[in-house]
Amino acid sequence: MAHGTISRELTIGQLAERSGVAPSALRFYEDSGLIDSRRTSGNQRRYRRETLRRVAFIRVSQNLGIPLAEIRDALALLPNGRTPTPEDWAAVSERWRGDLDARIHQLTQLRDHLSGCIGCGCLSLRDCALANPGDALAEGGPGARRLTRREAAATDDEAQREEPN
Amino acid sequence: MAHGTISRELTIGQLAERSGVAPSALRFYEDSGLIDSRRTSGNQRRYRRETLRRVAFIRVSQNLGIPLAEIRDALALLPNGRTPTPEDWAAVSERWRGDLDARIHQLTQLRDHLSGCIGCGCLSLRDCALANPGDALAEGGPGARRLTRREAAATDDEAQREEPN
DNA sequence: GAGAATCCTCAACCTCGCTCGAAGTCGAGC
């Protein structure tokens, strides 16, 4: 293989391999302002090794269901100019902490009520914690949809009376 | 407003209002085989009240990040012909239990390591629980992407040595 | 039975997070 030399900088292929993220995705991230690169005289991308950590942070955040735009905003808090210190990274990741706590709480509640709640008739979209993701980021699953609070109006109280099973 | 009569069946507008889900989404669910309806002589949809619970279940499941196709498969386990009993619902929701447990575990781990891990250099896409969603459903956030195990090859060990901050 | 509100279908479009392919350039190794 070509490009085998050990260098301080990474080509896009190397970054891709080492991060497990496809080159196309990396270019996409760059277009979206999540990472940056310098260009060689021949217009090829070269990444600082630090970018590896940035990409890792992006993937972790994505696993949390956080959209790229928001991740970009968080990354913007990192110092530009110097390489981020552990403290810098800690500050950035602190951002997700609240979300994370809320999510855990929500899921735990959900787990503890799931079967009972769905079957028993209390599954009211109005009251039930299951259906109302609360103020956390609500992840909304795939698609361009994140739940907002306006959802879930009056719903199911009648259903309880009218279809008792 | 027209259509104000109290009926055993629901029009799509009524179902929409009571479930907090837009009519367009309900039609989409129907096309996707998640719910069904009978048609009036004039070709309008009429929903059994039970459908309200189905829609609630769909929304709850979506909040879990479960794709519609999978929700459809789960709903297919409900008895056809008769109205589902609480036990039927319990069985169906039991399906998500494992996912749910795994997710909670994963998020808790993540929370407890987040800042430290990202800053300290251990943020290796290879080893770190943060980056590796495990065998749970991995939610993947929006987009047609769900993480698979093949991701995240060798990554960051060098980075630890080479850029100590 | 008129009018208004709601409903129908169908096709087009939307966002997000990418991937793929074409057509062409760069650069490391022999």
Added chain:
DNA sequence: GCTCGACTTCGAGCGAGGTTGAGGATTCTC
């Protein structure tokens, strides 16, 4: 100095989960 793989840009396409709008039919209420 050639070759071959890795890179470049650009535009199209995809899949999930929908929304929007046109053009027309139905249904409830008065």
